[in-house]
Amino acid sequence: MPELPDVEVYRRYMDKTSLNQKITGVKVLAERILQGVSEKDLVSRLEGKQFVSVDRHGKYMFAKLDSDGYAFFHFGMTGYLKYWRGQGQSPDHSRALFELGNSHLAFVLQRKLGKLGLTESIDKFVSDNDLGPDALSIDKSSFKNILNRSNAYVKSTLMNQKHLAGIGNIYSDEILFQARIHPKTKSSDLDDGKIDKVFDKMKSVLKTAIEDKANPDEMPDSFLLPNRKKGAHCPCGGDVKSVKVSGRTSYFCPKCQKPA
DNA sequence: ACGTGCTCCTGTGTGC
DNA sequence: TGCACACAGGAGCACG
Numbered sequence A: 001m002p003e004l005p006d007v008e009v010y011r012r013y014m015d016k017t018s019l020n021q022k023i024t025g026v027k028v029l030a031e032r033i034l035q036g037v038s039e040k041d042l043v044s045r046l047e048g049k050q051f052v053s054v055d056r057h058g059k060y061m062f063a064k065l066d067s068d069g070y071a072f073f074h075f076g077m078t079g080y081l082k083y084w085r086g087q088g089q090s091p092d093h094s095r096a097l098f099e100l101g102n103s104h105l106a107f108v109l110q111r112k113l114g115k116l117g118l119t120e121s122i123d124k125f126v127s128d129n130d131l132g133p134d135a136l137s138i139d140k141s142s143f144k145n146i147l148n149r150s151n152a153y154v155k156s157t158l159m160n161q162k163h164l165a166g167i168g169n170i171y172s173d174e175i176l177f178q179a180r181i182h183p184k185t186k187s188s189d190l191d192d193g194k195i196d197k198v199f200d201k202m203k204s205v206l207k208t209a210i211e212d213k214a215n216p217d218e219m220p221d222s223f224l225l226p227n228r229k230k231g232a233h234c235p236c237g238g239d240v241k242s243v244k245v246s247g248r249t250s251y252f253c254p255k256c257q258k259p260a
Numbered sequence B: 001a002c003g004t005g006c007t008c009c010t011g012t013g014t015g016c
Numbered sequence C: 001t002g003c004a005c006a007c008a009g010g011a012g013c014a015c016g
Helices: A004-017 A039-046 A122-128 A140-149 A154-159 A169-178 A192-211
Strands: A025-028 A051-057 A060-065 A070-074 A079-085 A094-100 A103-109 A115-119 A241-245 A248-252
Touching: A004 A051, A004 A060, A004 A079, A004 A103, A004 A192, A025 A039, A039 A115, A051 A122, A060 A122, A070 A122, A115 A122, A140 A154, A140 A192, A154 A169, A154 A192, A169 A192, A169 A248
Parallel strands: none
Antiparallel strands: A025 A094, A051 A060, A060 A070, A070 A115, A079 A103, A094 A103, A241 A248
16 A cells, blocks of 8 residues: 555554654564664664654655664555554564564565665665655655656656655556546646646645545545546546556546546 | 566456 | 466566
């Protein structure tokens, strides 16, 4: 699930549940999710410390330590967090466990495509990993520059983390649906007015999705997102179609979204 | 710089 | 029912 809205929901979840408690134990249950750190080093860097705040950039989450630096999380395609107090089983597919005294925080990944590691600073992490500006923070003129400079399909541009961080397959579709733009439109074919519209819809879709806890069942009827399947209908009543863009299945409404 | 196709994983749905 | 295969809200890689 994890695009920007999902990760923001996890960030708030962790913020609400897991801060300012001593990390009494760390277990790594799938070593392959570790990035740039051994299990031994991760454990020794975290044990006895506390998480004091949680940030996000794009699809990455950063839990700040009271010592210094951050633990970073990437949720892959299936990741989420689960916190509980007292006894209780960790969920299936828990790949890392943080013991917080009598409480627990599990990093759960069905597919082991997520990442967990350490970084000194978010800025350094962003630049080392070539991430573009966060989609919720970017201003309109920087956004315009990105679309104007790109020769790719607009959907690919929106999903390219080097250009813009946070948007994936699902939300790029929703943004383009709300902007009434066909996913295979070239970014460079969008005029100023269209780019404005994509920008505004990007912001409103992401904000709405966060308010709705990134849960499709809670989203407005005007959203296409809950109808991402064969045979489903657009809010306009038309048939939803799909097409591959950058190897990903894109859902769109041919009646609402015409090629530029 | 772009698209395509493959890879990493695991689970579910589909068609024969 | 069994089995093979496609596909899934991500991303890095090689190749053309």
